[in-house]
Amino acid sequence: MAPSAITPESSGTTTPTTAQASTLTQAGIKHHNGDGDALAPLDASKMTITLSTSPRDVPPMNSPEVMAQKTCTDHMVTAAWNETTGWAAPELKPYGPFSIMPSASVLHYATECFEGLKLYRGHDDRLRLFRVNKNCERMRRSCARIALPDFDAKELEKMIIALCARDGPKWLPSDRKGSFLYIRPTMISTDPALGVQRPKEALLYVIIALFPDMSKSLATPAAPPALAGDAQPKKATTGLKLLASTEDTIRAWPGGFGYAKLGANYGPSLVAQGEARARGFDQVLWLFGPEASVTEAGASNFFVVWRNKETGKTELVTAPLQERIILEGVTRASILELARERLAPGKAAGALEGVEVVERKFTMADVLAAHEEGRLVEAFAAGTAFFVAPVGLIHYKGQDVEIPMGAEGESGDYAKVLKGWLGGIMYGKEAHEWGVVVDEVKA
C-alpha cells in the first residue's frame, strides 16, 4: 500500500515525505491494479472498531464550548483511499487530530467537500436520521466535481449509522428528546504531492458535533454593534434579517460549482457574511446577475410565498436547480415534496390556503413588487443547519423590505406548518420513510 500523508498520531516523530511510484489515471475512469484485481471498494462491513479509552463528559448545551461549535463526540469514522489500492477498511476510532503533511493537497488546492445532516432524538425515544441516503448521494456528486474518489453511497450511509449508533446513546441521551446532534461527513485529499493535479490520496471521515439549536438562536443573534454610517436594519424583527449581496460579491456562477457542497463555496463567502453580521444582519441574501436573481440565503435555500399578480393564486417559489448555481438542499427537496403533496390547492388543511409550488428564477424586482402591492405572504430560509427559519427583513439597495411574520410575529403560516411536518418526521411523531431509525449500541 502506498504511504499516506495521514500517519498514526502515535508515531510522534517527523515523517519524511516518501517516494511513490505513481500510475497515471484517466479522469473518472476506474482502473485496476497490476495483478488484475479491481481497486478495493469502500466497504463498511470491513470496519474496525477501536473504542476511546478516555471518553469525555458531555458538556452542557449552553456551555461556551458547545456555543462555539467546537465539541465533537468520543469517536469518528475514517476511511483512507489511494489511487493504487482503492479504499482501505474503514475505522471507527477515538475522535482526535489528524497528522497531515504541510504539502497536502487539501491545504493548498481546497480538494475537499462535505455533508451536513442531523441525528434526532425522537419524542418516542428513538434515534433517527432524515433522508441520509440523499446526503450520501450528494456527497458523491460533490466528490466528482472536486476530483475526489467515488464510492458506494450505501457504504457511507452504513458508516454514518455505525457512528451514530455508537455515540448517540451517550451524546444524545433519552432526556434530550426533541434535540439533535450535527453529523459532518467530509472528504479531503491528503496527497502530499505539491503539483496541481488530480489527487492520488484521500481521506473520507465522519464526525459528530454538538451544535446549539440555531433555528432558535439565529432569530436573536448576538450581533456586534453595527458600524456608524453603514446600512442597518430599520428595527429589530423576530425573523432572519438578510442583507442582499452586491455585484462585487457573487457566490456562484453557471459553469462553476455552486450546486456542490465544496469548501470552495464557503470560505469565499465569509468576508461578505462577516460584514453582514457586523452590520446587524443574520445572513447574506445571495443575488445573481444584472437582473438580481434571488438564489440562496447564507448557506440555506430561500423560499418566498406570494400571490401571483396575474392569477391571484398563492405560490410557494424557490430558485430552480437547472443553472447549477444553488445547492440541491435536502430540506429544499423535502419542503417541495411535502408542499406539493399536502398544500396543493384543494388539499391544504385548516385555515391555510393551498399553494402552487413553483421552481423558477425570480428577482429582487419581483419581491419588491409583491411587497409594494401587498402580495407578499412570507419568506423563509431552509437548510439542515438552520432548519426552517422565517425571514423578517431584506435590506436591498438602501431599502428595508419588511416581510410578514404571521399573526403572532413568530413565523408565517406556511413556514410553520412545513417545519411542523418535517419536525414530526425527524422526531418520530409521524411514521414516514424519510425517518431512518438508528438501532443504538447499548453500553
Next chain:
Amino acid sequence: MAPSAITPESSGTTTPTTAQASTLTQAGIKHHNGDGDALAPLDASKMTITLSTSPRDVPPMNSPEVMAQKTCTDHMVTAAWNETTGWAAPELKPYGPFSIMPSASVLHYATECFEGLKLYRGHDDRLRLFRVNKNCERMRRSCARIALPDFDAKELEKMIIALCARDGPKWLPSDRKGSFLYIRPTMISTDPALGVQRPKEALLYVIIALFPDMSKSLATPAAPPALAGDAQPKKATTGLKLLASTEDTIRAWPGGFGYAKLGANYGPSLVAQGEARARGFDQVLWLFGPEASVTEAGASNFFVVWRNKETGKTELVTAPLQERIILEGVTRASILELARERLAPGKAAGALEGVEVVERKFTMADVLAAHEEGRLVEAFAAGTAFFVAPVGLIHYKGQDVEIPMGAEGESGDYAKVLKGWLGGIMYGKEAHEWGVVVDEVKA
C-alpha cells in the same frame, strides 16, 4: 493564549476539543485585548530556531520522489495566529506533519491561500529570490479575500529569506547553478469551530519543495493514451498544447475570487485539467463568457503576439486585471514591464521588431482571425511554476489552431528573449533590483 487546533506532534495522544471564550470580531477591523494592549503583530525578529536532528539526504533530481513533487527540505517556518492574542513568535523547525483537528475550518470551508516563488542558484553561485515582495503583498490580498488575518508583508519576506538561507546551501548547492527550489508560503485556518464563520485561528507557514523543471518537461508530457472518440491534438508539437474550456466549466467570474491565490481556484479546476491531460493536452485554456474571452492557461497567465489588423503594428497582448478574474501574476507583471522598457517600438534589439504592450480583453474569435489572416506571431504561458512556456497549439471547438514556434520550432522570439532577460535576473547574469540576494547560513 487560546488553545489551537495545531498541537505538538509529540503529544501523541488524542487531544479533545476544548472550550474557548470567544470574542466577536468585526470584519477587517483591528481589535485589542482586554488589557488595552494591541494584538501582537507578525514579527520575524522573534523567530525561534529548532534544527532538525535527522536531516535527510538530497534525492537526485530525476528520482521518482522529486518527479512526484513530494520532497521538501529539512525545515519549515510556521507562525500561529489567533483572534485574541494575534501572531505568536514564528518558528523555524524541522519539516514534518501538522496535527490538525478533523473539524478545522481549512478542511471544510477552504479557508486557505498560498503563494509560489522560487529560490535560484545563480551562475555567480549566489542564491536569489525574484521580486519576493510582490508575492508577500499578493498573499495579503489573498488572505483578505478568504477571511484570513493580515500581516506585514516585510515580516513574511524575512521568514522566507530565513528559511532559504538555512536550507538553500544544502538543498540547492553550488553544483546546481542555474537550478531552483520551489517555495510555498501558505496560510490555513486551524479554527476547530465547525460553524460557518470568520476564522478565529490560523497558521501561516513556509515550506520549500524540490520540483522538476516543468518549463522543460511540460513540452513533452508523459500523457496517458487519449480516449477513442475524443478530440486529440492533430500532431505532436514542441510547445504547450492547450484545450480551450467549454461553457460548462468556468474558472472564475466577476465578483468571485479569480484574482486571488486561493485554494478555491485550484481544486475546482482539476477535473477539467485531468480530462485535458487524458486527451493529450498539457493544460486548459480558460475562456470566459459567451464571447469566449481568453483569460488564463492552466494556472499561468496567457500572452499572444500578433500584428494588429488595423495598424499593422506588432502587439504583445494579455488579459487585463480590471474584472479581477485573472491572477495578478508576478511573472506577468515583470514581462509587461520588461517589454514596455526593452521591446517598445524603436527600442527592440537585433532582428526583433518592437511591440506595443496591450492589456485588454481579447477573444478566441480574435485569435482565430489572427491565425487565419497570418497575423499570429506567437503565444506563451507565463507563471512561476512553468516560467515562460511557448504555446504550440490551441484546440477550440473541434479545431486545432497551430501557433508559430519560431525558426527552430522551439520558441517564438519574444518568449525567448523575455525568458532570457528574466532568467538573467533570476540567475544573476544581470544585476537588477528584482533579484534579491539571500545570504546563506554556513553549516
